[in-house]
Amino acid sequence: MFKTTFHQYAESMTNHSVENDSPDTSFPRIEDVLEDDLNLCLINSDSQECNQNLSTYIKTVVDIIGSKSDATYHELSVYAMRLLTSNLFVKNYQMCLGKFLGLIKVFTDVKAFENESDECKTTETDEKMKEFICIVLYLLLKVNNGEEYDEDFKDLLNNIEKPQLYHHLKSLNFITLIANFIVSHIDGEDNCFILIKFCGDIIFQYLFYVELLSDEEFENIVSHTNLIHLLVRNLLNNHETSNQSDDWADEDNLIAYEEFKLLLLINEQYLMKSYTCSTRNKVFDELMTEDLSESSESIKSKISGFMNLLLFHLNREESQIIKILILKFLYLVFTSSYTSKLYYLNDLKILVDIFVRELNDLPFLEEVHKSNRPLVLTYLKVMYPMMMFSQLNDLNESYKKDEIVEMLSNFTILQSDSDKNLNTISDLANKCLTIPWLKKKKKVYNHNNSSASSLSSTPLTTPSSTPQQLHASIYEKPNDSNDSIAHSFTRVASTRTFSNNDYHLHTTVHNTNPINELSDLTIDPSKLERRKSNILDLPNEYLQRRTPKNQLAQKAMKKKAPPPPPSPINFGSQTSSPASSPIISRMSTPGRAPPPPPPPRRRKVNMHSK
Incomplete structure (x- = not known):
């Protein structure tokens, strides 16, 4: 009560002094008073007062940000880093993390209840507090995972060792709490991009260090949360209603992209876990059916919708990590009897x-482009099952055979005594060249016994298959399961293939003059400037201000949707050619137009010329 009265009095006297041109030092400004409170909280490292001081700091930061109409997420990141580098946090980080995750748990429960009832509504202060806590957790992991850091972060990195930090997070059930927090915020109509993005980035930073979740952590995410079901549902619904554009002013597109990345990370965990334990891939469970009573066509529609989503993102993605995650999903698609x-x-x-x-187009031979070699390897690893087991293997007229052979032949001559990746690239290219239709001039197609079916270790599904049988066929032995290269491919974590900043490249590459270096972040409150620091890896629309969703929606409505593509020739008379399974075969008919070329990749902005 006294604090509120004092704040009102200080604010009124400050306004009075401005109106009467009195010196600014006549009365303390409200910001100065709050800053003094912050400094006192951060200096004190007494563990007995840690809980109270941390609570005071969080509340004060929320009050400061809430009092500004033009507050930015950069300012929130500054306050977050001031906390992370303070005596309060460094000396008591285990207690502070327990406090943060306790608040995450409370907000999760409140949000879940809010989604079920109109009686409980979170306030704007609660939303700001959620954002601040997520930013603190994200920056804590990002700074510890970063290779370069500024002098300001030395105390944090020297006093908090990574193994101890991640061990403590695991003991606090960290990954499950974050997953449940995401579920509670994507299960309603008022999805918040900022919270979903930060939580998804937190999971990525966690995996960047641990690479493979423990069996308990993995089981908690896939079995004790509704995360996979909600991600698949939202992605398929968004895919059906959106125009698939990179419109960064449309929050629904931004949310869908973050959900897409998170689902890919979970799928990769399944892929790596498959060699140490027997587990069903629930990502494919959700894609295949939500109800076993559904028709085969309904199941097929869901999977094809997500496959089109993979194709869309692979063609436009800027991040190498995300490309590899997409390719790993495609690898699983083409090495499974049903989905191939x-x-x-x-x-x-x-x-x-x-x-x-x-x-x-990918340069990889020179030392300066050495980082591209894992991506080249991944493309070739997926190319073999794609050409061997898909409908490409059933064509009378091979598609672009000469171009493919020429490209692969250029890779076969690569040999190096010092770099095993180049030798592996050569081996993979030679393996792709052994595919029968790349060697033969013409292939005779047999409707009743396709080569993909005969080469597969498991027969394709028969026309009489029930939805239950379709549902189970994805877990049969893969077509290419005996390939040692495939084994090593699926066991490697994509998150460590490139720097952790690469994961956010597609979101930030369109920004004007983005700054990703931690050294740009000014922690000293006396030097707090409105810089466009992008330590939070945000698009410009969120980097410059805390933009409410309704403003983004209004902005997006002003943009015209692109015209629909021209209809194929004789589209209305399209029929499917018979194959080994009419349920899953999708052959083109002579009446259909040839496929259009893939759209060009999004033009990159020359950051140095801005």
């Missing part, structure tokens, strides 16, 4: 165009 035939032939041809374009 689910891509439309026209979509497969576009996918081939993308592979050929990327493998021809």
Whole structure:
């Protein structure tokens, strides 16, 4: 009561002094009073007073940000880093993390109750507090995972050792709490991009260090939360209603992209776990059916919708890490008997165009481009099952055979005594060249016994298969399961393939003059400037201000949707050609137009010229 009265009195006297041109030092400004409170909280490292001081700091930061109409997320990140580098946090980080995760748990429960009832509504102060806590957790992990840091972060990095930090997070059930927090905020109509992004980035930073979740952590995410179901549902719904654009002013697109990345991370965990334990991939469970009573066509529609989403993102993605995550999902699709035939032939041809374009354009021989070699390897590892087990193997007329052979032949001559990756690239190219349709001039197609079916270790699903059988067929032995290269491919974590900043490249590459270095973050409150520091890896729309969703929606409504693509020739009379399974075969008919070339990649902005 006294504090509120004092704040009102100080604010009124400050305004009075301005109106009467009195000296600014006549009365303390409200910001100065609050800053003094912050300094007292941060200096004190007494563990007995840690809880009270931390609570006071969080509340004071929320009050400061809430009192400004033009507050930015950069300012929140400054206050977060001031906390992380303070005596209060460094000396008591275990207690502070327990406090943060306790608040996360409370907010999760409140949000879940709010989604079920209109009686409980979180306040604007609660939302700001959620944002601040998520930013603190994200920056804590990002700074500890970073290779370069400023002098300001030395105390944090020297006094908090990574193994101890992540061991403590694991003991606090960290990953499950974050997953449940995400579930509570994507299960309602008022999804908040900022919270979903920061929580997704927190999970990425956690995986960047641990690479493979423990069995208990993994089981908690996939079995004790509703995360996978909600991610798949939201992505498929967004895919059906959106125009698939990189419109960063549309919050729904931003949310869908973060959900897409998170689902890919979970799928990769399944892929790596499959060699140490027997577990069903629930990502494929959700894609195949939500109810076993659904028709086969309904199941097929869901999977094809997500496959089109993979194709869309692979063609436009800027991040190498995300590309590899997408390719790993495609690898799983093409090495499974059921899903290997689910891509439309026209979509497969576009996918081939993308592979050929990327493998021809990616520089990787010079030392300066050495970082591209894992991506080249991944493309080639996926290319073999894609051409061997998909409908590309069933064509009378091979699609772009000469171009593919020429490209692969250029890779076969690569040999190096010092770099095993170059030798592996050569081996993979030679393996792809052994595919029968790349060696033969013409292939005779047999409707009743496709080569993909005969080469598969498990027969494709028969026309009489029930939805239950379709549901189970994804867990049969993969077509290419005996390949040692495939084993090593699926066991490697994509998160460590490149720097952790690469994960956010697609979101931030369109920004004007983005600054990702930690050294740009001014922690000293006396030097707090409105810089466009992008330590939080945000798009410009959120970097410059805390933009409410309704403003973004109004901005997005002003933009015209692109015109629809021209209809294929004789589209209304399209029929499916018979194959080994009419349920899953999608052959093009002579009446359909040839596939369009893949859209060009989004033009990159020359940051240095701005």
